[in-house]
Amino acid sequence: MTLNGIAARSERKDCLAADETDSLARFKGRFILPPGVIYLDGNSLGPRPVGALERIQEVVTEEWGVGLIRSWNTAGWFDLPGRLGDKLAKLIGAGKGQTVVTDTTSLNLFKALASAIRIQQVDHPEKRVIVTERDNFPSDVYIAEGITDFLNSMSQEAGVRYEVRLIDDELPLSEALDESTAVIALSHVNYRTGAMWDMAEVCAQAHAVGALAIWDLAHAAGAVPIDLVGADADYAVGCTYKYLNGGPGSPAFIWVNARHQDRFWQPLAGWWSHANPFAMSDSYTPAPDINRFLCGTQPITAMAMVETGLDIMLDVDVEALRAKSLAMTDLFIALVQQRCGDHSLELMTPSEHARRGSHVSFSHPEGYAVMSALIARGVIGDYREPGVLRFGITPLYLSYVDIWDAVEILRDILDTRSWDAPDFKRRNAVT
Amino acid sequence: MTLNGIAARSERKDCLAADETDSLARFKGRFILPPGVIYLDGNSLGPRPVGALERIQEVVTEEWGVGLIRSWNTAGWFDLPGRLGDKLAKLIGAGKGQTVVTDTTSLNLFKALASAIRIQQVDHPEKRVIVTERDNFPSDVYIAEGITDFLNSMSQEAGVRYEVRLIDDELPLSEALDESTAVIALSHVNYRTGAMWDMAEVCAQAHAVGALAIWDLAHAAGAVPIDLVGADADYAVGCTYKYLNGGPGSPAFIWVNARHQDRFWQPLAGWWSHANPFAMSDSYTPAPDINRFLCGTQPITAMAMVETGLDIMLDVDVEALRAKSLAMTDLFIALVQQRCGDHSLELMTPSEHARRGSHVSFSHPEGYAVMSALIARGVIGDYREPGVLRFGITPLYLSYVDIWDAVEILRDILDTRSWDAPDFKRRNAVT
Numbered sequence: 001m002t003l004n005g006i007a008a009r010s011e012r013k014d015c016l017a018a019d020e021t022d023s024l025a026r027f028k029g030r031f032i033l034p035p036g037v038i039y040l041d042g043n044s045l046g047p048r049p050v051g052a053l054e055r056i057q058e059v060v061t062e063e064w065g066v067g068l069i070r071s072w073n074t075a076g077w078f079d080l081p082g083r084l085g086d087k088l089a090k091l092i093g094a095g096k097g098q099t100v101v102t103d104t105t106s107l108n109l110f111k112a113l114a115s116a117i118r119i120q121q122v123d124h125p126e127k128r129v130i131v132t133e134r135d136n137f138p139s140d141v142y143i144a145e146g147i148t149d150f151l152n153s154m155s156q157e158a159g160v161r162y163e164v165r166l167i168d169d170e171l172p173l174s175e176a177l178d179e180s181t182a183v184i185a186l187s188h189v190n191y192r193t194g195a196m197w198d199m200a201e202v203c204a205q206a207h208a209v210g211a212l213a214i215w216d217l218a219h220a221a222g223a224v225p226i227d228l229v230g231a232d233a234d235y236a237v238g239c240t241y242k243y244l245n246g247g248p249g250s251p252a253f254i255w256v257n258a259r260h261q262d263r264f265w266q267p268l269a270g271w272w273s274h275a276n277p278f279a280m281s282d283s284y285t286p287a288p289d290i291n292r293f294l295c296g297t298q299p300i301t302a303m304a305m306v307e308t309g310l311d312i313m314l315d316v317d318v319e320a321l322r323a324k325s326l327a328m329t330d331l332f333i334a335l336v337q338q339r340c341g342d343h344s345l346e347l348m349t350p351s352e353h354a355r356r357g358s359h360v361s362f363s364h365p366e367g368y369a370v371m372s373a374l375i376a377r378g379v380i381g382d383y384r385e386p387g388v389l390r391f392g393i394t395p396l397y398l399s400y401v402d403i404w405d406a407v408e409i410l411r412d413i414l415d416t417r418s419w420d421a422p423d424f425k426r427r428n429a430v431t
Numbered sequence: 432m433t434l435n436g437i438a439a440r441s442e443r444k445d446c447l448a449a450d451e452t453d454s455l456a457r458f459k460g461r462f463i464l465p466p467g468v469i470y471l472d473g474n475s476l477g478p479r480p481v482g483a484l485e486r487i488q489e490v491v492t493e494e495w496g497v498g499l500i501r502s503w504n505t506a507g508w509f510d511l512p513g514r515l516g517d518k519l520a521k522l523i524g525a526g527k528g529q530t531v532v533t534d535t536t537s538l539n540l541f542k543a544l545a546s547a548i549r550i551q552q553v554d555h556p557e558k559r560v561i562v563t564e565r566d567n568f569p570s571d572v573y574i575a576e577g578i579t580d581f582l583n584s585m586s587q588e589a590g591v592r593y594e595v596r597l598i599d600d601e602l603p604l605s606e607a608l609d610e611s612t613a614v615i616a617l618s619h620v621n622y623r624t625g626a627m628w629d630m631a632e633v634c635a636q637a638h639a640v641g642a643l644a645i646w647d648l649a650h651a652a653g654a655v656p657i658d659l660v661g662a663d664a665d666y667a668v669g670c671t672y673k674y675l676n677g678g679p680g681s682p683a684f685i686w687v688n689a690r691h692q693d694r695f696w697q698p699l700a701g702w703w704s705h706a707n708p709f710a711m712s713d714s715y716t717p718a719p720d721i722n723r724f725l726c727g728t729q730p731i732t733a734m735a736m737v738e739t740g741l742d743i744m745l746d747v748d749v750e751a752l753r754a755k756s757l758a759m760t761d762l763f764i765a766l767v768q769q770r771c772g773d774h775s776l777e778l779m780t781p782s783e784h785a786r787r788g789s790h791v792s793f794s795h796p797e798g799y800a801v802m803s804a805l806i807a808r809g810v811i812g813d814y815r816e817p818g819v820l821r822f823g824i825t826p827l828y829l830s831y832v833d834i835w836d837a838v839e840i841l842r843d844i845l846d847t848r849s850w851d852a853p854d855f856k857r858r859n860a861v862t
Binding site: 032034037039041044045047048052053056057059060061063064065066068069070071077103104105106107110114117118121134135137138139141142143145146147149150151152153154155160166192239241247248249250251252265266267268269270271272273274277278279280281282283284295296297298299300301302303305375380382384385 | 463465468470472475476478479483484487488490491492494495496497499500501502508534535536537538541545548549552565566568569570572573574576577578580581582583584585586591597623670672678679680681682683696697698699700701702703704705708709710711712713714715726727728729730731732733734736806811813815816
């Protein structure tokens with residue numbers, strides 16, 4: 001199957017033909033999407049798996065309704081964070097017992113940063129810089145700022161201060177990393193542009209200066225092959241409601257390299273992180289394992305649906321998923337450039353496969369209005385400041401002909417300037 | 432209705448008569464409980480409200496399934512933390528715009544402690560003691576330890592250290608509070624004993640030495656009348672899955688007195704706490720309101736069911752609820768003392784109404800086995816170390832005759848020593 005061939009020929013029937021031979025096409029039946037919608041926003045909120053409703057009904061009526069408090073044992077609620085973590089591990093190249101599903105990505109990043117900082121305080125107290133990216137997902141920058149600000153509030157007398165250093169066009173990674181770097185925290189795939197870091201290469205660069213590497217996999221887990229252990233990463237966090245289809249706001253995850261797990265606990269040390277939570281001890285002893293990265297009681301209903309999404313992903317050949325993702329993003333880029341080339345769309349996503357995640361972004365001076373017009377026509381992508389049209393290309397429930405049809409609608413909107421209407425420009429909401 | 436009269440007469444028919452005239456009896460129809468169960472563990476996990484299944488089906492099929500990413504706007508997902516917070520406000524004596532439903536109780540306690548500590552660092556930098564209770568819910572003690580340990584990791588050179596001071600039999604509150612106290616963090620109702628602090632009195636004592644007062648309302652919200660503004664509290668956190676019937680592990684809440692809201696943000700400062708999250712700015716500006724106590728994206732399915740539980744509570748006359756709770760706990764205590772008095776049960780819950788929450792605890796040398804035997808007979812309470820039988824008395828779905836019947840089963844188990852069986856003693860699980 002020569003996908004670049006499809007793009008070059010630019011015929012709808014070639015897309016239909018490619019769908020005929022697509023080994024992943026059968027996965028479309030495992031999701032329920034509304035009619036008339038081409039959903040290009042699975043990188044923001046994955047759609048509803050077929051089994052999600054049945055699972056949540058079971059949790060509400062049987063586990064909660066009948067089992068009541070007993071379900072902590074009888075329905076396995078206690079084990080959910082670790083059980084889901086071990087399922088997820090297969091998608092991110094983690095070993096067993098290294099991952100828990102819990103809390104939010106931002107909170108888990110705080111835990112990872114706090115733990116990494118403590119290790120450095122002991123091993124290399126002079127390392128007090130957190131390197132991250134100006135164009136990182138903003139919450140990740142804010143969490144880094146929050147933790148440094150909180151620690152620095154203690155240091156007025158000591159003169160010991162933590163610092164956040166942002167890499168950008170002026171300050172590339174190679175210059176930002178130095179002996180003062182305690183930790184580097186990057187998103188594997190950039191939320192805005194879809195650009196992807198070479199995880200192993202960055203880990204090696206970080207370790208060369210004695211820094212620890214934390215990865216945010218929010219836009220990568222379930223989208224691209226990931227090998228955390230192979231890349232020798234130190235920590236990773238991420239989200240289950242995007243490519244893992246866990247449901248709106250479903251709990252996030254944290255992975256910790258086995259070499260760090262018993263060194264330090266993290267300060268969000270609620271009872272679930274205790275060695276023996278139900279001993280009800282009045283002093284803290286951290287769990288001897290990854291459970292020390294838990295905090296409080298998790299939302300069981302939301303956790304349960306994470307499993308439904310993960311179980312689909314575990315049936316998928318990740319290499320086939322990546323091949324289809326690249327073929328589709330190639331096709332999408334080529335079609336937009338061919339058919340919408342005379343409009344002011346600028347590709348923001350890297351052309352090089354090794355540098356590309358699974359979403360494609362174009363900037364446009366009227367990006368917000370164009371995306372609003374697309375959504376009104378049933379092509380649901382999303383908009384990110386400034387001027388960015390973002391399209392999630394999710395191979396499990398999208399077909400090649402969906403890509404063709406989406407670009408045709410985009411072309412029509414641009415050719416007819418139908419985006420140029422007050423309704424589409426009104427920023428009453430975020431798309 | 433003279434409930435002490437009922438207890439004194441000790442006849443089942445008097446309980447039936449009391450149920451006939453109970454103005455809250457109609458609320459039992461708003462919950463679904465399994466047949467053959469007397470549920471005395473609503474202080475640990477409230478039962479399923481009638482509307483919960485329908486609500487979650489709507490969220491999964493319509494809001495998630497059809498609305499997809501658009502539901503952040505069209506289904507009001509963005510506003511959920513504040514909207515639920517304002518509903519909850521009526522139950523805890525909070526003003527509008529002072530409460531959000533989010534994260535877990537432990538995480539929210541961390542935020543409250545961090546914010547309070549920052550205020551004291553500026554106003555009274557010499558105040559570096561967190562006073563809490565040895566018998567507080569352990570997670571609260573661990574969070575206080577975690578935050579002090581994390582801050583102290585910065586202070587090796589400066590000699591400035593935070594400290595957790597635990598009040599207990601040796602060190603009463605009046606002696607623990609002094610000019611070094613930065614903050615006092617207590618549970619309004621004790622998770623083990625059901626003992627209740629006088630909130631206004633403790634706040635006054637704290638303020639008299641310049642300390643701030645944080646309250647954990649986990650075992651109080653929905654159980655007893657609470658007036659945070661009236662008591663002049665500084666912060667409060669709590670849980671929605673106990674007396675508020677929000678579902679297993681449903682998100683918690685945080686309330687911040689209006690006078691503190693714009694002073695400091697907290698270090699778990701994810702994008703949801705930003706003044707303009709979707710501006711995607713690379714630097715942090717806290718929201719001008721209670722939203723600065725949010726962090727990341729919330730589990731929408733679990734949040735939605737919190738509302739179902741809250742909507743029931745908002746129909747309840749809280750004074751009537753409290754009156755029935757006290758009548759029932761009086762009855763329960765009296766019946767146990769009358770009918771099980773020759774066994775080794777020791778009442779741990781205060782007799783004085785003003786000092787009692789809505790659960791009753793007895794210690795017993797074989798508490799675990801006794802509770803296991805009770806659960807096997809359909810009387811579901813729970814067990815807490817060491818040796819504590821804990822019974823949640825929830826007036827909305829319990830009748831006086833339920834109390835009578837539960838005590839009869841307890842009496843039978845004790846009289847026949849049916850708890851003395853290997854199955855009931857095996858600690859394979861927490862009840």
